[in-house]
Amino acid sequence: MGKRNITDEEIGLIKAMLKRGMRNDEAHFHFNRQDRLISPGRIAQIKSGKYGGDVAIANDTALDQFLAESQQRSGAPAKAARLSGPDWGETFEADGGGGFRVRGGETDTVECKLSFRMNPNRFAEVVKSIAGMANNKGGMIPFRGT
Known part of the structure; x- marks a missing residue:
């Protein structure tokens, strides 16, 4: 297999997100960047164990910290409310x-x-x-x- 473009730590976090019930596209959103495009199919491969199958799942504390930092970086609320009027x-x-x-x-x-x-x-x-x-x-x- 060629060089991975997703780190073991990221694979562990993706596994933890999926275990929590996040949809594939929600997990994909956190790792796909303009400077490093990740195929949505990569998340499905991680889910099935075909990609990074030997990587351990991240613990809840690590996932909570990652999600909090991700929210702070984006400046957006975790779940955006509908916008209207003012x-x-x-x-x-x-x-x-x-x-x-x-x-x-x-x-x-x-x-x-x-x-x-x-x-x-x-x-x-x-x-x-x-x-x-x-x-x-x-x-x-x-x-x-x-």
């Missing part, structure tokens, strides 16, 4: 360049786009974002009106 204003912060960004960064249920060009040549941007959320567990894509 909550939207609290969701965004100035980016220093005259625009706004999602406070705490995008999450698995909130994605913010500066613009979507709704012409046929650029429609794929809209479809990719919507499909990604539909394949996950739903979410919101705020649009800025002009």
Whole structure:
């Protein structure tokens, strides 16, 4: 087998998440990063023991600490509530360049786009974002009106 792109510690944490009843996509969210993409199928392989089968499951204390640190890094609550009305204003912060960004960064249920060009040549941007959320567990894509 080639070099793993997930550490033994991470495999142990994933096993602990799955044991707690987390869905595969929820566990995947904590480890998939822009600089290191993890296939969703990798979580299924860990679950079945085909990948990292010899790695011990992390204990509850280690998992609790990891989840708390992960929540602090993202700045998002563990379970985001639905946003409406005045909550939207609290969701965004100035980016220093005259625009706004999602406070705490995008999450698995909130994605913010500066613009979507709704012409046929650029429609794929809209479809990719919507499909990604539909394949996950739903979410919101705020649009800025002009």
